[in-house]
Amino acid sequence: MIDLKISDEPLDAAACIAKATEAECGGVAVFIGTVRNKTKERRVVRLEYECYMSMALKEMKKIADDAIGLWKIKNILIYHRTGILHIGETAVIIAVNAPHREAAFDACRYAIDTLKKTVPIWKKEVFEDGEEWVSAHA
Amino acid sequence: MIDLKISDEPLDAAACIAKATEAECGGVAVFIGTVRNKTKERRVVRLEYECYMSMALKEMKKIADDAIGLWKIKNILIYHRTGILHIGETAVIIAVNAPHREAAFDACRYAIDTLKKTVPIWKKEVFEDGEEWVSAHA
Amino acid sequence: MKTTILAFGIAKEIFGGSKKELELKDGITVRELKNELESFFPAIKKLHTYLIAVNDDCAEDDLILGANDEIAIIPPVSGG
Amino acid sequence: MKTTILAFGIAKEIFGGSKKELELKDGITVRELKNELESFFPAIKKLHTYLIAVNDDCAEDDLILGANDEIAIIPPVSGG
Numbered sequence: 001m002i003d004l005k006i007s008d009e010p011l012d013a014a015a016c017i018a019k020a021t022e023a024e025c026g027g028v029a030v031f032i033g034t035v036r037n038k039t040k041e042r043r044v045v046r047l048e049y050e051c052y053m054s055m056a057l058k059e060m061k062k063i064a065d066d067a068i069g070l071w072k073i074k075n076i077l078i079y080h081r082t083g084i085l086h087i088g089e090t091a092v093i094i095a096v097n098a099p100h101r102e103a104a105f106d107a108c109r110y111a112i113d114t115l116k117k118t119v120p121i122w123k124k125e126v127f128e129d130g131e132e133w134v135s136a137h138a
Numbered sequence: 139m140i141d142l143k144i145s146d147e148p149l150d151a152a153a154c155i156a157k158a159t160e161a162e163c164g165g166v167a168v169f170i171g172t173v174r175n176k177t178k179e180r181r182v183v184r185l186e187y188e189c190y191m192s193m194a195l196k197e198m199k200k201i202a203d204d205a206i207g208l209w210k211i212k213n214i215l216i217y218h219r220t221g222i223l224h225i226g227e228t229a230v231i232i233a234v235n236a237p238h239r240e241a242a243f244d245a246c247r248y249a250i251d252t253l254k255k256t257v258p259i260w261k262k263e264v265f266e267d268g269e270e271w272v273s274a275h276a
Numbered sequence: 277m278k279t280t281i282l283a284f285g286i287a288k289e290i291f292g293g294s295k296k297e298l299e300l301k302d303g304i305t306v307r308e309l310k311n312e313l314e315s316f317f318p319a320i321k322k323l324h325t326y327l328i329a330v331n332d333d334c335a336e337d338d339l340i341l342g343a344n345d346e347i348a349i350i351p352p353v354s355g356g
Numbered sequence: 357m358k359t360t361i362l363a364f365g366i367a368k369e370i371f372g373g374s375k376k377e378l379e380l381k382d383g384i385t386v387r388e389l390k391n392e393l394e395s396f397f398p399a400i401k402k403l404h405t406y407l408i409a410v411n412d413d414c415a416e417d418d419l420i421l422g423a424n425d426e427i428a429i430i431p432p433v434s435g436g
Contacts, residue, residue, distance in 0.1 A: 014152035017168075023175040023226050029246075030155075030168035031239065033356045037161040049355070052284050052348055055332040056355075080355060088161050092356050101169065105247050108167075112239065112356060120329070120348075121355030122285030133286040134354035138324040171436045187435070190364050190428055193412040194435075218435060230436050250436060258409070258428075259435030260365030271366040272434035276404040 001075040002064040006051055006121070008083035011090040020077040020095035027101035029108040033092040035085045045126045049082040049091065052120040056080075059119040066114075067107040073098040078111060080121060091123075139213040140202040144189055144259070146221035149228040158215040158233035165239035167246040171230040173223045183264045187220040187229065190258040194218075197257040204252075205245040211236035216249060218259055229261075277302050279341070281313075282348040287326065290319045291349075300341065306330070307337040313349070326351045357382050359421070361393075362428035367406065370399045371429075380421065386410070387417040393429070404432045 003019060013032060021028050035047050064076045075097040085091055094111045098104040115121075123134050141157060151170060159166050173185050202214045213235040223229055232249045236242040253259075261272050279300050283291040300309065306328045314321050327350040328335050334350070341347060359380050363371040380389065386408045394401050407430040408415045414430070421427060 012152070013155050014150070017151050017170060021170070021172055021226070023172075026172055026174040028168075028170040028172065030166075030170065031243070032155060032159070032166040032168065033239075034159055034161075034164055034166070036164040050284060050288075051355070052282065052329070052350070054346075055329055055348065055350075058332045088159070101171075101247075101250065105169075105243060109239075109243050116353070116356040118353070119355050120284065120350050120353050122351065123354045124285070133289075133351070135352040136286040136323055136354075188364060188368075189435070190362065190409070190430070192426075193409055193428065193430075196412045254433070254436040256433070257435050258364065258430050258433050260431065261434045262365070271369075271431070273432040274366040274403055274434075 002061065002068070003075070003077040004057055004060045004064065005079045006053060006056055006082060008081060011079055011081050011093050013090065013093055016077050016079055016093045017095050020075045020097045022074055022097055025074045025097045025099050027104050028095055028097045029101065029104035030093065030095045031108050031112045032090055033112070035087050035089050035091060037087045039125055042127050044087065045128055046087070047085045047091070048124045048126065049085060050122055051080070051082050055120050060115070063111050063114050063118070067096065067111055070110070071098065071103040071107040073103050073107045076107065076111065078115065080119070082121070140199070140206070141213070141215040142195055142198045142202065143217045144191060144194055144220060146219060149217055149219050149231050151228065151231055154215055154217055154231045155233050158213045158235045160212055160235055163212045163235045163237050165242050166233055166235045167239065167242035169230070169232045169246050169250045170228055171250070173225050173227050173229060175225045177263055180265050182225065183266055184225070185223045185229070186262045186264065187223060188260055189218070189220050193258050198253070201249050201252050201256070205234065205249055208248070209236065209241040209245040211241050211245045214245065214249065216253065218257070220259070277343040279343065279345070279347055282346070284348065285351045286323065287320070287349040287351045290317050304341050305337065306335045306339045306341065309341060309347070324352045357423040359423065359425070359427055362426070364428065365431045366403065367400070367429040367431045370397050384421050385417065386415045386419045386421065389421060389427070390417070406431045
């Protein structure tokens with residue numbers, strides 16, 4: 001099962017995990033990315049995420065297909081939130097269910113590493129005294 | 139933060155993840171072990187877990203201390219359920235929060251791998267036609 | 277040919293909007309488009325990197341653009 | 357000396373209970389205890405492995421047991 005979603009609704013970790021879990025596979029590896037309260041000692045007020053929806057879903061689909069092909073995992077769920085996020089809120093959840101937990105861990109790690117490199121989603125950090133698109137400049 | 143628990147209460151993944159997550163650390167790696175519906179094609183009806191509580195908590199504490207020492211993670215939560223568990227129910231949750239996601243993944247994986255080797259918890263698989271203590275015999 | 281270029285993230289700010297209508301010569305390549313964009317909007321050159329996506333895929337520099345292509349500027353991504 | 361041995365998992369079934377009171381000679385080692393257990397309860401020898409824990413730690417074979425020690429039989433663990 002591949003389950004992909006990008007939306008501005010808050011993410012529900014328990015629901016995502018339940019969706020990804022199947023009775024035939026005992027182990028689920030999950031990565032949850034939340035909004036940090038600071039970046040390089042600069043206090044973050046909020047983040048603003050935007051995405052290029054059609055391309056982002058296509059890139060997520062590639063990640064999911066590759067993860068299934070490479071590690072024989074059963075289910076992969078990748079949900080990313082957009083819009084305004086406050087400190088502690090969840091920006092991304094990846095849940096991978098596989099018969100073997102090694103595969104679940106490897107695939108989950110691959111998915112978040114690759115998402116951060118290839119999926120067209122951008123975040124702007126809003127500080128008390130300014131704002132900045134993350135990674136835009138070297 | 140180290141948070142360890144062994145009890146026969148159902149495990150709440152969302153609550154565990156929230157407890158382990160800190161505003162200073164953006165990434166949480168989680169492993170969730172659930173009861174599978176079969177083992178080697180034999181249909182499982184339920185599992186029965188028991189533990190040697192004092193020693194199990196001591197071994198869990200060792201895992202948590204080692205994970206913090208080896209990977210500089212910030213928070214680790216290890217909850218294990220005991221008693222009777224039905225198909226799909228969660229037996230174990232490990233959540234690791236670290237400033238770097240690589241550390242969170244490595245420590246989470248180390249924790250579940252080591253738990254399965256060193257923590258005195260035992261499960262009996264109850265099938266339609268018999269029962270068996272897992273791993274008791276070679 | 278008349279095209280619409282989509283811009284996201286910092287590219288949207290550089291462009292002053294999420295869509296920009298541009299009149300491009302027929303048979304223009306991605307490389308030539310980048311040159312035009314960089315001369316109209318020099319701030320693009322200051323980005324760490326950027327890509328042109330065509331129809332939801334990253335495009336090679338020698339791809340020839342057509343009037344019906346969906347063209348987008350992809351500054352460095354930062355999801356997660 | 358009088359001791360109580362705790363048993364878990366399959367060891368509990370082999371023992372017929374989670375606690376077993378045993379009269380052991382003073383100064384007995386873990387190795388000697390294992391020999392006694394295996395002769396009283398031969399099913400223990402069929403386990404894949406097993407350990408003796410003393411006061412919540414796995415014990416070496418040459419450890420000498422005392423009357424106040426908490427002694428437990430640890431069959432192969434299978435948590436998770």
